[in-house]
Amino acid sequence: MSVCAEPPTAEVDADRLRLSGAWTLAGFAAGLPEPPADLPVLFDASALSALDSAGALLLLEFEAAAPSPVRWQGLSPRTADLLELVRQRRTPAVGEGAAAAGCLAQLGRAAHYHWCELRDVLAFFGELTVVYARLWLRPQRFRWRPFASNLQSAGLDALPIVGLLSFLLGFVIAYQGGAQLGRYGAGIFIVELVGLTMLREMAVMMTAIIVAGRTGSAWTAQLGTMQVTQEVDALRTLGIDPYEMLVIPKLAALMVALPLLTVFADVMGVLGGMVMAQLQLGVSFSEFLQRFPQAVSLRSFLIGVGKAPVFALLIALVGCYQGLRVRGGAEAVGRQTTVSVVQAIFMVIVVDAAFSVLFSWLKI
Structure with missing residues (x-):
């Protein structure tokens, strides 16, 4: 025990660096030895009493x-083997060309990550296709109770927030x-502006974004928690x-609920x-509704709902x-929910x- 507690030293003696003491984590408790200003190229380790991986890294x-x-x-022999093992396994320092190696390593890791993600996506779609084909052949296997529960949570429960935000x-x-149309006395064209904007684009877009933040995230958290607790x-x-x-x-529930929400x-x-x-603008409800069928065609409504x-x-x-895809604990659930x-x-x-x-190219 007293030998291991001997503090490590590094002293220049003529043309060599004499290393002595315990170059271990316990020996470094008294302080790390500093390298001399002019290091010789001959290291004498005959007086080393102990060496571990921390001491080998410093050497x-x-x-x-x-x-x-x-x-x-x-x-x-044991000291030489440990020194060689640490030399092979250590991470290169910045001055040893680690910048180029780090860039290549990051590129390799990124390529490997995206390849694994592509593989997982293909596996997910493949398994989902197999299950869908099996249900198509045997529709009695469809789970109606989970479908109804998801339809309520994704559709019926989302009506208040979707309605309020769409109204606003x-x-x-x-x-x-209206502020711009009123300047030119064209206030009646507010019907076209509101009707086409809401029915063709904004209503379905806003509804999808709300559902993605509300329902999509909830499903990710639910399935992720089931993965963590090994329920899957x-x-x-x-x-x-x-x-x-x-x-x-x-x-199936969301594909029914989202058009109705739209x-x-x-x-x-x-x-x-x-x-x-x-x-x-002083455009009454009756004037608005009377002009609405002329301003907004059925095609615009179907385009919005069809999305x-x-x-x-x-x-x-x-x-x-x-x-x-969740692997790990609560942190992984939160991370995948954000993603x-x-x-x-x-x-x-x-x-x-x-x-x-596409619709512009098809002129519809």
Whole structure:
């Protein structure tokens, strides 16, 4: 014990660096030895009483600071083996070309991460396709009770927030547009502005974003928690397919709920625009409703509602996929929930932009 407690020293003696004492974590309690200003290229380790990985790391730092390659003397076989093992396993320092190695390592890690993510996505879609085909052939296996529960949570329970925000959105659009139209005596065209904006674009977009932040994140957290508590593994042990029990009912429920929520958002958005048109421009409810069928065609309404199932599919797939990817504890659940919301909203906006370009190209 007294030998291990001997403090480490490094002294220059003629043309060599004499190393003595216990170069261990316990020996460093008294302080780390400093490298001499002029390091010789011969290291004499014959007086070393003990060496561990911490001491070997410090010796390798001394070696790297030497002006030329170091020659070792007096190393015991065990000490030499430990020094060589630490030399092979340590992370290179900045001065040893770690910048280039770090860039290559980061590039490799990023490529490996994206490859694994692509593989996981393909596996998720493949398994989901198999389960869907099995349910198509045997529809009696469909889980109606989880479907009804998800339909209530994703659709019925979302009516207040969707209705309020859609009403306010229509109110704001009419206020901002009416201020400009009123200057030119074209206040009646507020009907076209509110109707086309809400029915064709904003109602379905706002509803999808609300559902992505409200329902998609909740499903990710739910499935992630089930992954952490190994409930998903328990379902597989019982012979129950988690995709059939957990994913398909959510997907089907949201594809039914989101178009209905979009229609409700259309009504509330137009109602908000009507209220503002009455207050700001003097356009009465009867005038607004009388002009509305002429200003907004059935095609515009169907285009808006037709986007809803696509958005619902994206939100449900992203939410369930990120939930089933959770590995770890509560931190992983929170991280994947954040990723789910960001990805779902991003994909909804990108797909909506693609729809706009496509409809413009088709002139519809």
